[in-house]
Amino acid sequence: xxxxxxxxxxxxxxxxxxxxxxxxxxxxxxxxxxxxxxxxxxxxxxxxxxxxxxxxxxxxxxxxxxxxxxxxxxxxxxxxxxxxxxxxxxxxxxxxxxxxxxxxxxxxxxxxxxxxxxxxxxxxxxxxxxxxxxxxxxxxxxxxxxxxxxxxxxxxxxxxxxxxxxxxxxxxxxxxxxxxxxxxxxxxxxxxxxxxxxxxxxxxxxxxxxxxxxxxxxxxxxxxxxxxxxxxxxxxxxxxxxxxxxxxxxxxxxxxxxxx
Numbered sequence: 376x377x378x379x380x381x382x383x384x385x386x387x388x389x390x391x392x393x394x395x396x397x398x399x400x401x402x403x404x405x406x407x408x409x410x411x412x413x414x415x416x417x418x419x420x421x422x423x424x425x426x427x428x429x430x431x432x433x434x435x436x437x438x439x440x441x442x443x444x445x446x447x448x449x450x451x452x453x454x455x456x457x458x459x460x461x462x463x464x465x466x467x468x469x470x471x472x473x474x475x476x477x478x479x480x481x482x483x484x485x486x487x488x489x490x491x492x493x494x495x496x497x498x499x500x501x502x503x504x505x506x507x508x509x510x511x512x513x514x515x516x517x518x519x520x521x522x523x524x525x526x527x528x529x530x531x532x533x534x535x536x537x538x539x540x541x542x543x544x545x546x547x548x549x550x551x552x553x554x555x556x557x558x559x560x561x562x563x564x565x566x567x568x569x570x571x572x573x574x575x576x577x578x579x580x581x582x583x584x585x586x587x588x589x590x591x592x593x594x595x596x597x598x599x600x601x602x603x604x605x606x607x608x609x610x611x612x613x614x615x616x617x618x619x620x621x622x623x624x625x626x627x628x629x630x631x632x633x634x635x
Contacts, residue, residue: 408481432486435483540566
């Protein structure tokens, strides 16, 4: 399962990366808000998510006024992001350079959860903004990229969706968590296949080696069996086209960011 928490070591490391800023929502409060927002999503109360995560998002936006901000889920991710930020800064003219920092994942989870909630509220255009921002601010999260790709699939933007699902699959290769890697890559493969079906390309050329992966052959979704937008309980082959039903997002929320 994807954790929204980071270790104490990671917190201490990331605290050294950013510049000082006023922080209306402290990390502990952000964490508590994400816990409550996740519970609200699971309870079928998407409207209750927005007032919980908005203060966290406001804090993130205040940080972004002063620096480039990314979220990391571990010390390794923090190191990779800080190196990427430094490389980008080296390529930027001195007068245009900004400070950069890495913060706890809860701040990006707020964007992600607001996107979830807006989809359940059928506010699709607004949802795109927050899912895109979650991906851009947490660029190493295959889960967030999958969800952004799924938004494009729901809008029938099949080429864009396919490209993003491919990126999510490739990104998953770097995940040290084997279960999370399997979950996110299976999701990406499923999305790629749906997109190819809709574009009339599935089976028209060489088989993508990724589709031979065990993650694709054995992927199952049990939580929403028989409901619109979800896979059959025993489905192990290419499923019916995706629909953005609430149960679809709830199943991925459980598999992706729940904490035991």
